[in-house]
Amino acid sequence: MTVKSVIEAVREAMREEMVADSRVMTLGEDVGARGGVFLATQGFVEEFGERRVIDTPLAEASIAGIALGLAFKGLRPIAEIQFSDFWWYAANQIIGEAARVCYGSNGVLPAPMVVRIPYGGGVRGGLFHSQNIESYLYNTPGLKVIAPSNPYDAKGLLKAAIRDNNPVVCLEHKKTYRGVRGEVPDGEYTLPIGVADVKREGADVTVISYGLALHYCLAAAEMMEDEGVSVEVLDLRTLRPLDKEGILASVRKTAKALIVHEANTTGGVGAEVSAIIGEEAFEDLDAPIMRLCGPDVPTMPFASTLEDAYMLNADKIRDALQKLAAY
Amino acid sequence: MFQTGEGASLGTEAMPLHRSLGLTDEAMLGLYAKMTLTRALDDRLWALNRQGKAPLVASCQGVEAASLGVGLAAKEDGDCFLFPYYRDMALKLVFGITPMELVIGHLGKEGDSFNGGRQFLLQGASTDRPMIQTSNVVGSNLCQSVGYAIGCKILGEKTVTLVSFGDGGSSQGECHEAMNFAGVHKAPVVFVCYNNRLAISVPQEKQMAIKDLADRAAGYGFPGRVVDGTDLLEVYQNVKAAIERAREESGGPTFLEMKVERLRPHTSDDDDTRYRSAEDLEASKGRDPLVKLRSYLTNIGVLTTSQEERIRGEAREEVNRATEEAEKAEPPDPSTLMRHVYSP
Numbered sequence: 001m002t003v004k005s006v007i008e009a010v011r012e013a014m015r016e017e018m019v020a021d022s023r024v025m026t027l028g029e030d031v032g033a034r035g036g037v038f039l040a041t042q043g044f045v046e047e048f049g050e051r052r053v054i055d056t057p058l059a060e061a062s063i064a065g066i067a068l069g070l071a072f073k074g075l076r077p078i079a080e081i082q083f084s085d086f087w088w089y090a091a092n093q094i095i096g097e098a099a100r101v102c103y104g105s106n107g108v109l110p111a112p113m114v115v116r117i118p119y120g121g122g123v124r125g126g127l128f129h130s131q132n133i134e135s136y137l138y139n140t141p142g143l144k145v146i147a148p149s150n151p152y153d154a155k156g157l158l159k160a161a162i163r164d165n166n167p168v169v170c171l172e173h174k175k176t177y178r179g180v181r182g183e184v185p186d187g188e189y190t191l192p193i194g195v196a197d198v199k200r201e202g203a204d205v206t207v208i209s210y211g212l213a214l215h216y217c218l219a220a221a222e223m224m225e226d227e228g229v230s231v232e233v234l235d236l237r238t239l240r241p242l243d244k245e246g247i248l249a250s251v252r253k254t255a256k257a258l259i260v261h262e263a264n265t266t267g268g269v270g271a272e273v274s275a276i277i278g279e280e281a282f283e284d285l286d287a288p289i290m291r292l293c294g295p296d297v298p299t300m301p302f303a304s305t306l307e308d309a310y311m312l313n314a315d316k317i318r319d320a321l322q323k324l325a326a327y
Numbered sequence: 328m329f330q331t332g333e334g335a336s337l338g339t340e341a342m343p344l345h346r347s348l349g350l351t352d353e354a355m356l357g358l359y360a361k362m363t364l365t366r367a368l369d370d371r372l373w374a375l376n377r378q379g380k381a382p383l384v385a386s387c388q389g390v391e392a393a394s395l396g397v398g399l400a401a402k403e404d405g406d407c408f409l410f411p412y413y414r415d416m417a418l419k420l421v422f423g424i425t426p427m428e429l430v431i432g433h434l435g436k437e438g439d440s441f442n443g444g445r446q447f448l449l450q451g452a453s454t455d456r457p458m459i460q461t462s463n464v465v466g467s468n469l470c471q472s473v474g475y476a477i478g479c480k481i482l483g484e485k486t487v488t489l490v491s492f493g494d495g496g497s498s499q500g501e502c503h504e505a506m507n508f509a510g511v512h513k514a515p516v517v518f519v520c521y522n523n524r525l526a527i528s529v530p531q532e533k534q535m536a537i538k539d540l541a542d543r544a545a546g547y548g549f550p551g552r553v554v555d556g557t558d559l560l561e562v563y564q565n566v567k568a569a570i571e572r573a574r575e576e577s578g579g580p581t582f583l584e585m586k587v588e589r590l591r592p593h594t595s596d597d598d599d600t601r602y603r604s605a606e607d608l609e610a611s612k613g614r615d616p617l618v619k620l621r622s623y624l625t626n627i628g629v630l631t632t633s634q635e636e637r638i639r640g641e642a643r644e645e646v647n648r649a650t651e652e653a654e655k656a657e658p659p660d661p662s663t664l665m666r667h668v669y670s671p
Contacts, residue, residue, distance in 0.1 A: 025481070051481050057511065062470045062504035069474020072459055075481065077474075092467060092501070101461050105451035106443030107667035109459060141668050165670040 004184045007177040009151035010040050010116070013158040014078060016188070018048055021076060024162055027054035028063055028080030028116075037082055038118060038177055060086050064093035064115060068101075068167075071113040076162060084119035084171070085128040085299075091136070098167040099142035110165045114158070120173040120212055120262055122311045126302030132263035132294065137169050138239040138272070144193055145239040147171040149214040150182045153237055156191030164193065171239075173212040180215060194238045196246035202232030205325050206250045208273055209260040210236040213312050217260055220317035229325045239269050247273060248281050255286040258324050260317055265293040287327035292320040343627045344560050352629045358395060358559065359624055360638045362617050365391050365417045367642040368426050371650060372433050376595040380654070381433040383447060384595040387414040389557070389588035390521050392616030394418040394491075396562025397519055401489055404570050408479070409458040410472040410490040412465070414521065418491075419449060422456050426649035436656035443667075444659040466492060466499030469518075473509045476516040476573075487573040489566075491519040495526030497543075498534055506582070510547035513579030517569040518544075520582065521556060523589040528602035544582035556585025557616040560623075588614050 004012070018024045025048075026041055032055035035042035045053040056063050060081055067079040081087045087094075098111045121130030137145045144166055148154040154172065161168035199214065200221050209217045214235050221231035234250045236242065251257045257277055259270035270291045277289050292312065294300070300310035345355050369388055375381040387394065394414065398421030401407035411418055416429065424440075432439050432448045441460075442451030452459045459475075461467065472490035479486040496502060497520055509516050520540055524531040537543070544551025550572075554565045562585060569581035588611040592599040599608070624630035 054477075057504070057507060059504040059507070061501045062473070062508050065467070065470025065501060065505070066474035066477065066508060069471035069476070070478045070481075071474075072471065073475045073478030073482070075478050089500075092464065093470065096464055097461050097467055097471070101452075102670045103667050104442055104446050104461060105459075105667075106439075106441075106445060107670065108441075108454060109452035109461075110670035112670075144669075 001183040001185055003181055004151045005178050005181050006148075006151050006154050006172065007038055007040060009155040009184055010158060010172060011042060012184070013155040013162070014041070015044070015047075017159055017162045018044070018052065023074065024076040024078065025052040025054070025070070026078040026080065027056050027067060029056055029058055029082050031055060031080055036080060038174070040080065040116070060089035061093060064090035064098070067113045067115070068093055068098050068111055071111050072109065076112055078114045078116060078162060081115060081117045083129055084117045084133045085131045087117055087133055090115070094167065094169065095137070095140050095143065099140045102166065103142055111167045112165045114161045114168050114170055116170045116172060118172050118174045118177070120175060121300040121307065122175045122212065124302065124304065124307060125174075127299045131299050132261075134171060134239055134263050135268050138269055140240070142166070143240060144168040145171065146193055146237065147173075147210045147239050148237055149173070149176060149211050149235055150180055151184050152182055153191060153197070153235070155184055156189055157193060157237065160190040160193050163190070168193070171211065175212050176215075194241045194243055196243035197235045197237055198232060198250065199235045200231065200233040202230040202254065204230045204254055205256045205258060205321055206232045206234055206254040207258045207260055207317070207321065208234045208236060208247060208250070210239065210269070211262065213260050213262050216312050216314045216317055219314035220321055223314065223318045224321050224325070227322070229321065231321060236269070236273075242272065242276065244276055244280070247276055251277050251281050252284045255284055256324050256327070257285070258290045258292060258320055260292045260312065262294050262312055264296050265291060266296050268293050287324055290320060290324050292317060343629075348560060348564060355624060355629055356634065356638075358399065359620055359630060360641065361420055362391050362395055362417065362559075362620060363638050364426065364642040364645060365395070365420060366617055367646045368429060368649070369416065371646045372430070373591070373595060375430070375433065375650070381595075382435070384433060385413045385448070385593070386591035387416040388590035389523060389611060389616065390414045391417045392559040392620065393519075393521055393556035393562050393585040393587050395421060396559050397489060397491065397566050398422060400563050400566035400570060404487065404567070406486050407570065408475060408486050408488045410468040410475070410488065411458055411460050412468065412491045412493065412496070413448065413450070413463055414493070415491055419458075422458065424449065424453070424456065426645055427652050430649045430653035431656055434653055434656070435658065436653060437659050438656050443663065465496035466501045468492065469496070469499075469502050469505035470508070473505045473514050473516055476509070476514040477512055480512070480515060485574055487515045487517065487570045489517045489519060489570075491521060493526070494520065494522040494524060494531060494534060494540060497540055498526070506543070506547045506580070509580040510549050513577075515573040515578070516580050517566065517573055518580060518582045519566070519585060521585050521587045523587050525589055525593070525603070527593040527597065528599070539584060541582055541584040547580070549580045549582065551582040551584065554583050554585050556587035557614045557619055559616065559620055588616075590615065
């Protein structure tokens with residue numbers, strides 16, 4: 001085991017897969033000499049050459065569309081969209097085309113491609129460097145969406161995504177890139193897409209989250225422990241397909257569920273998780289399902305007071321947990 | 328060689344153009360038969376729509392010579408991959424898709440070889456044919472085709488990718504992105520734009536401020552050619568040259584603007600009398616590619632009246648057979664609804 005940051009784990013996952021499989025390649029803005037703006041592909045062009053590490057024009061629709069064409073040819077492209085805020089141009093190729101092609105060709109044509117998208121706020125990025133886009137992705141059949149919270153999950157899930165025969169969007173929270181460090185095994189491993197992970201065992205309340213918010217949940221759970229409330233923290237890790245069984249198992253154990261995410265409340269992943277619990281574990285519940293999610297404003301604003309008002313933190317989650325525990 | 332206009336490529340009586348291009352008289356009769364079959368099939372599909380059996384038909388009348396010429400050049404080359412679009416029926420027939428498959432595709436019956444009854448007419452994929460046509464979101468196939476072409480180059484293969492689209496599709500931002508990317512990477516791709524001057528009802532002058540779409544190619548660093556898309560041999564010559572150029576080490580993309588006609592409304596759901604004058608339609612009919620090929624072959628004595636009758640009769644019979652078989656096919660089983668959302 002070695003302690004690594006999320007960005008190091010992401011880089012290592014891609015590098016290992018590129019070494020192991022000559023079909024794996026990457027493309028995106030600044031992924032070449034610059035090594036990506038977050039340095040996810042640092043050293044890649046030197047190691048793998050310009051054919052497998054393609055610096056693209058500043059044009060997201062073509063980054064996704066060309067990745068899809070490469071996948072049709074039998075390559076395994078990893079496209080990097082520099083910031084989630086710029087992904088909208090690529091939506092046609094990712095949601096409109098890639099996610100539909102296997103179904104639309106009656107299973108003849110798979111689309112094995114990965115689209116890595118740094119996302120999320122709390123970095124003073126303002127409206128166009130902070131967006132949470134998961135609600136627009138996770139409801140798309142044909143697409144898989146992973147959103148790891150730590151280096152171990154990021155590496156294992158990204159490697160699985162690269163080997164998957166379907167289009168997979170990997171959402172990487174920018175603030176976790178260097179802000180979250182953790183142990184990563186030195187040997188080869190992958191993690192299954194679609195399986196949630198209990199990050200902290202507990203008995204009284206379940207808090208369900210993913211990405212950066214997961215860490216605030218862990219901190220809040222720690223605070224609650226001092227107050228005598230045992231909180232279970234479930235990391236979804238994959239947003240599509242959601243791990244129904246994992247969600248239900250935890251909620252049946254604690255009988256209380258709080259869903260926490262940075263993305264807007266309305267129509268967010270939390271709405272679906274809530275529906276799953278409501279439909280299948282209603283009789284196991286001792287309290288209404290609660291959500292603590294982003295307020296319904298377009299994105300967290302730039303000014304620190306406004307951004308802080310939007311963003312989650314451990315205190316806000318503790319407050320919600322107290323309310324739920326007391327119900 | 329790259330001229331446009333009526334009769335530009337007809338050759339001389341002593342040495343008709345097709346022979347100088349290496350096409351035998353027999354091959355020309357075969358191509359005429361293919362175009363006749365395309366027309367007969369298109370007429371039948373339109374009738375099946377009016378009978379309430381085919382929910383939607385996008386006629387290819389007016390595009391046949393361009394589509395057939397692209398198909399012929401690609402087929403002869405033997406190492407081309409295609410990203411066609413919805414009016415490419417002639418190209419598909421050249422690549423061995425049968426009239427029966429075409430009718431089945433329009434009826435949404437079991438046995439559709441491209442999409443299992445999930446999409447409009449032959450959209451989906453039949454990679455062994457070899458072609459991919461993911462959707463009818465116009466312009467979406469452009470970036471995909473460039474990606475495919477770059478993939479061939481990465482793998483050291485000599486395959487040339489051909490992508491077709493209409494003047495309507497050329498307005499998409501993705502068209503710019505695809506052509507720009509292809510230019511930067513000298514991708515082995517041929518852009519074939521069938522310009523019928525109408526994006527459903529919107530005329531060319533409201534789609535772009537230029538007369539020739541081919542002019543755009545200069546902005547991407549590769550050649551653009553204006554081609555009379557109603558002239559089979561002019562199309563064939565140009566596509567052949569573009570495929571050769573694509574494969575050369577210092578070559579790369581070519582943009583071919585095929586000036587074609589639209590002899591029917593946009594689709595069977597459209598009413599073109601709302602926006603198109605009778606005179607404009609008549610002018611289009613004056614450039615009917617089937618008539619043009621027939622005149623050429625008749626004038627040089629390759630096609631006789633009796634051969635013409637035989638070819639028409641055979642086309643009619645083939646279309647009848649295809650329709651009967653397709654109508655007998657069952658609709659897809661509803662239990663297949665959930666299949667293939669994901670690839671294993």
